Amino acid sequence: xxxxxxxxxxxxxxxxxxxxxxxxxxxxxxxxxxxxxxxxxxxxxxxxxxxxxxxxxxxxxxxxxxxxxxxxxxxxxxxxxxxxxxxxxxxxxxxxxxxxxxxxxxxxxxxxxxxxxxxxxxxxxxxxxxxxxxxxxxxxxxxxxxxxxxxxxxxxxxxxxxxxxxxxxxxxxxxxxxxxxxxxxxxxxxxxxxxxxxxxxxxxxxxxxxxxxxxxxxxxxxxxxxxxxxxxxxxxxxxxxxxxxxxxxxxxxxxxxxxxxxxxxxxxxxxxxxxxxxxxxxxxxxxxxxxxxxxxxxxxxxxxxxxxxxxxxxxxxxxxxxxxxxxxxxxxxxxxxxxxxxxxxxxxxxxxxxxxxxxxxxxxxxxxxxxxxxxxxxxxxxxxxxxxxxxxxxxxxxxxxxxxxxxxxxxxxxxxxxxxxxxxxxxxxxxxxxxxxxxxxxxxxxxxxxxxxxxxxxxxxxxxxxxxxxxxxxxxxxxxxxxxxxxxxxxxx
Amino acid sequence: xxxxxxxxxxxxxxxxxxxxxxxxxxxxxxxxxxxxxxxxxxxxxxxxxxxxxxxxxxxxxxxxxxxxxxxxxxxxxxxxxxxxxxxxxxxxxxxxxxxxxxxxxxxxxxxxxxxxxxxxxxxxxxxxxxxxxxxxxxxxxxxxxxxxxxxxxxxxxxxxxxxxxxxxxxxxxxxxxxxxxxxxxxxxxxxxxxxxxxxxxxxxxxxxxxxxxxxxxxxxxxxxxxxxxxxxxxxxxxxxxxxxxxxxxxxxxxxxxxxxxxxxxxxxxxxxxxxxxxxxxxxxxxxxxxxxxxxxxxxxxxxxxxxxxxxxxxxxxxxxxxxxxxxxxxxxxxxxxxxxxxxxxxxxxxxxxxxxxxxxxxxxxxxxxxxxxxxxxxxxxxxxxxxxxxxx
Numbered sequence: 001x002x003x004x005x006x007x008x009x010x011x012x013x014x015x016x017x018x019x020x021x022x023x024x025x026x027x028x029x030x031x032x033x034x035x036x037x038x039x040x041x042x043x044x045x046x047x048x049x050x051x052x053x054x055x056x057x058x059x060x061x062x063x064x065x066x067x068x069x070x071x072x073x074x075x076x077x078x079x080x081x082x083x084x085x086x087x088x089x090x091x092x093x094x095x096x097x098x099x100x101x102x103x104x105x106x107x108x109x110x111x112x113x114x115x116x117x118x119x120x121x122x123x124x125x126x127x128x129x130x131x132x133x134x135x136x137x138x139x140x141x142x143x144x145x146x147x148x149x150x151x152x153x154x155x156x157x158x159x160x161x162x163x164x165x166x167x168x169x170x171x172x173x174x175x176x177x178x179x180x181x182x183x184x185x186x187x188x189x190x191x192x193x194x195x196x197x198x199x200x201x202x203x204x205x206x207x208x209x210x211x212x213x214x215x216x217x218x219x220x221x222x223x224x225x226x227x228x229x230x231x232x233x234x235x236x237x238x239x240x241x242x243x244x245x246x247x248x249x250x251x252x253x254x255x256x257x258x259x260x261x262x263x264x265x266x267x268x269x270x271x272x273x274x275x276x277x278x279x280x281x282x283x284x285x286x287x288x289x290x291x292x293x294x295x296x297x298x299x300x301x302x303x304x305x306x307x308x309x310x311x312x313x314x315x316x317x318x319x320x321x322x323x324x325x326x327x328x329x330x331x332x333x334x335x336x337x338x339x340x341x342x343x344x345x346x347x348x349x350x351x352x353x354x355x356x357x358x359x360x361x362x363x364x365x366x367x368x369x370x371x372x373x374x375x376x377x378x379x380x381x382x383x384x385x386x387x388x389x390x391x392x393x394x395x396x397x398x399x400x401x402x403x404x405x406x407x408x409x410x411x412x413x414x415x416x417x418x419x420x421x422x423x424x425x426x427x428x429x430x431x432x433x434x435x436x437x438x439x440x441x442x443x444x445x446x447x448x449x450x451x452x453x454x455x456x457x458x459x460x461x462x463x464x465x466x467x468x469x470x471x472x473x474x475x476x477x478x479x480x481x482x483x484x485x486x487x488x489x490x491x492x493x
Numbered sequence: 494x495x496x497x498x499x500x501x502x503x504x505x506x507x508x509x510x511x512x513x514x515x516x517x518x519x520x521x522x523x524x525x526x527x528x529x530x531x532x533x534x535x536x537x538x539x540x541x542x543x544x545x546x547x548x549x550x551x552x553x554x555x556x557x558x559x560x561x562x563x564x565x566x567x568x569x570x571x572x573x574x575x576x577x578x579x580x581x582x583x584x585x586x587x588x589x590x591x592x593x594x595x596x597x598x599x600x601x602x603x604x605x606x607x608x609x610x611x612x613x614x615x616x617x618x619x620x621x622x623x624x625x626x627x628x629x630x631x632x633x634x635x636x637x638x639x640x641x642x643x644x645x646x647x648x649x650x651x652x653x654x655x656x657x658x659x660x661x662x663x664x665x666x667x668x669x670x671x672x673x674x675x676x677x678x679x680x681x682x683x684x685x686x687x688x689x690x691x692x693x694x695x696x697x698x699x700x701x702x703x704x705x706x707x708x709x710x711x712x713x714x715x716x717x718x719x720x721x722x723x724x725x726x727x728x729x730x731x732x733x734x735x736x737x738x739x740x741x742x743x744x745x746x747x748x749x750x751x752x753x754x755x756x757x758x759x760x761x762x763x764x765x766x767x768x769x770x771x772x773x774x775x776x777x778x779x780x781x782x783x784x785x786x787x788x789x790x791x792x793x794x795x796x797x798x799x800x801x802x803x804x805x806x807x808x809x810x811x812x813x814x815x816x817x818x819x820x821x822x823x824x825x826x827x828x829x830x831x832x833x834x835x836x837x838x839x840x841x842x843x844x845x846x847x848x849x850x851x852x853x854x855x856x857x858x859x860x861x862x863x864x865x866x867x868x869x870x871x872x873x874x875x876x877x878x879x880x881x882x883x884x885x
Contacts, residue, residue: 073527075819390833392808407823410790420814420831425805428834435820435827 031229032089038062040088041198047089048167048201051174061187061197068191074354075383075415076323078259078296086261087229088199091143138163140204140220142233152216159215161245162207166234169205176207180238184267184302184331192263192298192325196232200265203233208243208274217473222251224284224295230261237267239274241307246277248476251284251320257293259322264299272307272334277315279472280328281480284320291350291379294322301328302358305337305366313340314357315471317480322351327385329358332366332397339368342468346484347380347412356386356417361394361427370401373465374416377408383415390427397424403433406464458485504541505639509608516608522601529601531781531813532752536721537695542667545638548572550579556632556663560689561882563657563874566626573633574611574640583616584654586624590617590647597673602699602725606641606671613642613670618652620677626655631670633662633694642670648680650705657875658686661718665693672700676708678732683711685875687882689718692747696722706732713870714741715879716751723752723781730757730764730792737766740869744883745778745810752781759792759822768799771866773859774810785817786827793822799829804836804862806855 032043041062045055070081138152140163156163162173169177187197204220224231239245251262262284268276278301287294297320303312314328330339341357359368368388376382388399405414416433438460446456461484462469469477502521506513521538522529553572557580562568567584570577597603613631618624633640648654660668668690676682682702690696696719702710714724728737743751757766772780786797803812816829836858844854870876 405818405820407820407825410793410821410823412823413819413821415820416816416818416829418816418831420812420833422803422805422833423811425808425810425835429832431816431829431831433816433818433829435818435825437823437825 030091031087034087035084036086036088036199044089044199044201048170050167050170053178054170057182057187058198061194062199064188065191065194065198068188068194070191074325074385075381076325076352076354078323078352081261081296083195088232089201090229138216138218140165140218142202142204142220142222155215160209160212161214162205163218164205166203166205166236167201173205173207176238177205177236180236180267180269182267184269184304185265185300190300193265193300196234196263196265196300200232200234203235203264205235206237206245206247208239208245210240211242213243214245217246217248219248219250222249224260224262230263232262233264235264235266237276237278238269239271239276241272241274243271244275246473247279248473249278249280250476250479251282255285255288255293259293260295262295262297262299262321266299266301266328268303268312270303270305270307270310270312270337273309274307275311275313276303277313278303278328279476280316280318281476281483282316282318282320282324283483286320286351287322287349289349289378291322294351295320296323297321297326299326301326302331303329303339304331305334305339307334307337309336310334311338311340313342313471315342315468316344317468317472317483318343318345318353318355319483321353324353324355326355327357329360330368331360331362332368333362335363336365337363338366341368341370341372342471343372344375344465344468344480344484345373345382345384346375347377347382349378349380351380353381354383354385356384358387359389359399361388361390361397361399363393364395364397366394366397368399370399370403371467372403373468374403374405374414375408375461375464376405376412376414379411381413381415383417385417387419387421388429388431390422390424390429392423394424395426397427399429401429401431404464405433405435406461407435407437499538500541501538504543505605505609508544512608515604519601519604528754528783531783532721532723532750537667540637542637542639545573545633545635545640545666547575548577548632548634550577552634553577553580553632556634556661557630560630560659560661561878561885562630562659563626563628563878566628568628568630569614570630571613571632571642573635573638574642584624584627586622587616587618587627590615590645597699597701597727600699600725600727602669602697602723603671603701605697606643606669606699609639609641609669610643610671611641613644615645617647618649618654618680620649621651624652624654626657628657628659631660631668633664633666633668633690635664635666637665639667639669644670644672646672646682647675648677648682648708650677651679652677653681655683655872655875656685657878658684659689660687660696660698661689662691662694664691666691667695667697669697671698672702674700674702674710676702676704676710678705679707680705681709681711683872684713685870685879686712686714686724687879688714688716688722688724689882690722692718692720692749694719696724698724700724700726702726702728702737704728704730704732704735704737707734708732709736711738711871712740713738713879714753715883716741716743716753717883719749719751721750723754725754727756728758728766729760730766731760733761733763735761735764737764738869739766739768739784740866741770742863742866742883743770743772743780745772745780746775748777750779750781752783754781754783756785756787757797759786759788759795759797762792763794764792765796766798768801769866769869770801771863772801772803772812773806773863774803774812775806777807777809777811779810780812782812782814782816784815784829785819786829788820788822788825788827790821793824795822795825795827797825797827801831802862803833804859805833806836806859
């Protein structure tokens with residue numbers, strides 16, 4: 001039997017492999033009524049005990065959103081989204097903000113334990129065997145609309161680092177939040193950002209003071225649990241002069257037949273010589289093999305390198321969601337600042353992804369690197385969409401972009417849509433893209449060395465993605481490799 | 494989304510006999526229309542473009558004298574959208590086309606041409622015949638006028654033709670030619686185009702080419718004139734082993750904008766396409782390249798390659814480039830590359846250190862940059878002609 005046919009069969013078998021994070025936690029919830037109007041916005045703000053300025057900001061965003069149209073330019077197809085048919089606020093019933101882990105609902109702790117995200121401070125992210133000395137990771141766990149636990153807050157506070165749910169930050173550090181919120185992604189930036197600005201419920205706030213190297217990896221784990229809810233989280237990370245931080249984000253959701261909406265906004269601000277590394281492993285429920293259910297993931301992520309020589313690096317592994325619409329971007333405003341984007345996007349079954357980045361070079365000597373790996377299998381469609389813009393002041397700016405697509409099976413699509421705009425003659429932009437399949441030769445070579453079809457494909461795909469995976473913090477790299485295996489195993493034709 | 498109230502659109506609708514509805518519906522695309530985001534049509538929106546008056550033989554002869562044209566082969570000349578009989582002769586082997594060609598829908602340049610079309614070339618090269626070289630000269634002269642020539646070129650199985658297609662003119666006008674091309678089995682059309690319109694003119698060309706089994710559409714476009722020019726090609730490789738070359742050079746200076754947009758549609762297995770486009774920009778010139786390769790699910794074993802490079806020679810120059818791959822077949826080899834940058838200082842220094850004056854050294858490097866694309870024109874005579882018209 002030719003390898004291709006055999007592989008296809010393996011794929012089909014594997015496509016049925018279940019989404020192991022698809023369980024649902026039975027927990028008592030406090031849920032706002034369905035629908036979206038000014039009352040919803042007021043209700044969210046009130047439940048969070050927010051100051052007036054925050055409510056005004058939300059209402060302004062909501063009114064702007066009402067005037068906006070849902071974007072249609074992406075290579076995505078889905079039935080119209082009924083924004084009135086969802087709950088915009090859902091929180092586990094318990095007093096908000098437990099003082100210690102003992103007060104957290106044991107069901108919740110169990111959920112996170114099942115996800116492999118221990119919330120006890122002595123525990124670490126699982127996954128690396130034999131690694132004796134591991135850096136601890138501080139975790140902020142967001143369950144539906146609220147943050148349920150944040151670990152290591154005390155240790156971090158000693159270093160001067162603020163790491164807390166954004167709703168706490170609005171109450172405890174209003175001047176900081178007010179100064180930076182919406183400065184990178186304005187409330188009216190786009191349809192989904194405006195929606196998020198109006199109804200965001202939680203997310204993480206990180207502030208690294210001048211000269212501080214954050215003593216541990218920071219991590220947020222997002223979990224959608226409740227039925228018919230949308231999740232709208234907002235993350236704001238500020239690194240002052242010479243500060244350094246590495247932040248990781250993970251996400252899962254239960255398996256359901258209906259689609260759920262997730263519209264997040266992430267804002268990063270890097271001052272002089274600061275460095276922010278933002279890694280995502282996105283594994284929202286992708287829907288079943290017939291394309292039923294799954295998360296609609298519409299996310300706006302943007303960072304600004306405000307200070308000279310600052311650096312923002314995005315690394316993402318996108319394996320989940322029925323629909324992904326996401327373009328983590330860098331605005332390079334500080335002289336000599338650096339933007340990076342490393343991405344692996346995997347789609348299988350009926351998943352659709354339209355993802356990429358924007359590198360906006362405003363200042364001289366700015367540099368950016370884009371490495372995007374796209375893998376499509378089954379009936380899925382995957383698009384890389386990216387913009388590199390050299391503004392007139394971007395003297396001697398540099399960009400290098402590489403986009404590689406791998407197609408597995410003849411029912412999927414892989415697309416590359418780069419936009420290159422240069423207004424400075426001394427700026428240099430290089431872009432290359434390839435589309436291919438896993439070659440029979442490679443497959444044969446591995447098979448002849450005794451690897452199973454499945455392992456051979458896994459090995460080749462991991463090699464294809466290596467440049468990106470090596471950018472991930474170790475704990476996540478292991479998780480990401482496992483995810484790739486599960487999303488794709490054997491699926492090469 | 495559209496500028497429906499524009500005087501230009503109203504004038505076009507008034508002139509189109511009964512076909513205004515489609516035009517009214519399409520409207521003049523604004524920058525919010527993805528295909529036109531880099532090429533604004535504002536500069537034509539406020540003029541009520543009229544039908545161009547016929548030109549005298551003397552005017553046309555004077556205009557012809559300024560052009561670099563092949564001295565051999567047949568020549569057909571159009572003046573303001575009308576055939577200049579006295580100056581034109583078709584190749585002997587050619588007869589009138591009988592086959593009906595279905596024109597493109599949904600693209601503005603094509604819609605405008607369909608609404609206002611004027612009859613242009615209508616030729617068929619019979620099976621197995623080599624019709625040699627045909628020079629097509631389209632001249633415009635006037636103020637606030639527009640021409641919309643419709644050309645139909647059919648190559649039967651095994652036929653071949655070289656078309657040297659020159660557009661030029663004087664004054665402020667829109668030239669909106671359309672080419673509907675059918676390349677039969679094993680047939681070859683070499684289409685070398687020189688766009689040297691008046692610097693106040695607008696050029697909106699649309700080429701649609703359907704290529705049959707083992708047929709070849711081999712094109713090269715020099716975009717060098719007009720205040721605003723778009724050359725748009727839609728090539729469909731509809732049968733196995735069909736082949737397309739959509740190459741070009743754009744030389745843009747002043748405040749001008751030149752745009753090369755193409756769509757290569759692989760609709761059958763084993764097709765191959767090659768595209769090399771080079772753009773040189775000086776002053777406040779703007780260059781646009783939009784190149785899409787679409788590979789259908791059935792088009793297995795497609796081999797697609799696309800390279801586009803831009804050279805910026807001035808602080809005010811600007812390039813917008815959008816190479817695009819849309820691929821639905823898994824067993825394909827498709828790649829594209831794009832670079833944008835200035836002349837290499839080291840190369841310049843090397844030449845200067847050998848005693849070559851700066852201006853000359855720059856010329857040498859610019860020419861070297863363009864030569865990759867120019868070399869793709871296989872016919873040496875035409876290549877020389879292109880070089881001469883580039884510098885004329």
